Amino acid sequence: MGTWQWAAGLVAGPASPQDLIAARTQMALSLGWHIVLACLGVGMPTLMVLIEWRGLRTGDEAYRRLALQWAKAIGVLFAAGAVxxxxxxxxxxxxxPAMMGMYGQVIGLPFAAEGIAFFIEAIFLGIYLYTWNRVPPKAHLFAGLAVAFSGALSAFLVVCANAWMNTPVGFAVAGGRVRQVSPWRAMFNPAVPHEVLHMIVAAFMVTGFLVAGVYAVGLLRGGTDRRHRLGFIVPFTLAAAFTPVQIVVGDYAGKSIHELQPAKLAAAEALFRTQAGAPLSVGGFVSGDRLHYSIEIPKALSVLAGGSFDTVVQGLDQVPRADRAPVAIVHLAFDLMVAMAFALLLLSAWFAWSWWRRRDLPRSRWFLRFAALSGVAAVVATEAGWTVTEVGRQPWTVYGHMRTADAVNPAPGLWVGFALVLLVYLVLTVVILYVLRLLRTERPVAPQEPEELPEAKAR
Incomplete structure (x- = not known):
């Protein structure tokens, strides 16, 4: 019996609505928790390498001390991310099981490659942590670059798999079987460019603002030493530089979604009527088939979608009710993502203006207060963006091919599994925060040269 046949037999009986909700909630919890670590796994190694390179170039040991402290934090986060x-x-x-049983052979390539990238990252992170001053500086820096590259590669491969769920290609279905499988075409599907760009840029923003937020709190509490200033300025500068890039990437993503998943764009904007010159709706709440109390920017959605005031944007009137995403959730998440992005853009502009004028941080403590919250805002924006991506695809797990209700395991008692996973994540969160707090209060020691062997001393 083939895998797809086994999966079809396994899901012969439909799951109860309660178990479907349990499965979706558990998956949302796992993805929402893991995505923060995934962002840090992409951005923090880059910060680590950047600041170590700066230390080697200037000879300033403060940079290398900070790189060592961040490397220890990466080790903690990497272990949690592995779990x-x-x-x-x-x-x-x-x-x-139905989705993996039927489509596993189509989308297995990026998952397999991600496993290889994960082990490469683990190996070079170990080398990086345990070879301070035991190898030449350039070799040590290369190990850090390998960690950064493999972390970004892992994120790329996972996003490729997610993008395939939004634009599934690379296969044909005949007689209930998947045929003519092309794993490479499935991996590099049409949604890959905008999803990967959006995710990688978001990872640098989340990392930069989160790390800078920690040091902003320290600066507010009177930490005026060089470690606090460097710990704030370097990651905040990185995040601020990527913020306007994300606005441009978001525009590109909007145009791509208009072409590839018009129903998702209609849900994000709560556009119920197909029209040319469609307005961009900001805020408001959905009731029935109407959006109430929103602020409309005339024709702006048509410009976002097609680059023209006259672009026709498909509304939800072209989507059967059974195929519509939960509009209220998707629209709220989309507005929240955009609001956080522009708030971070304003904060980044404030920082850039002050640095351009005085080569220093803004003197207002309100800047540091907002900076301390910027990491939370970046995480909220990322979570909201993933909500648009995942909930906006509903009711499909594989867009246009397999519904979520048909993909779920029909076994009863999925709420038990959800409760156990929730407990695991609660424990992990407490442990991570505790260990990171210990690292934050630890005064980093400058890396020392390894002690000479007795034979060398005798010579």
């Missing part, structure tokens, strides 16, 4: 990533891999098979 949550393992949970996610099991959840794909346990919660969604």
């Amino acid at each position: 949550s990533g393992t949970i996610l891999s099991f959840e794909l098979g346990l919660l969604w």
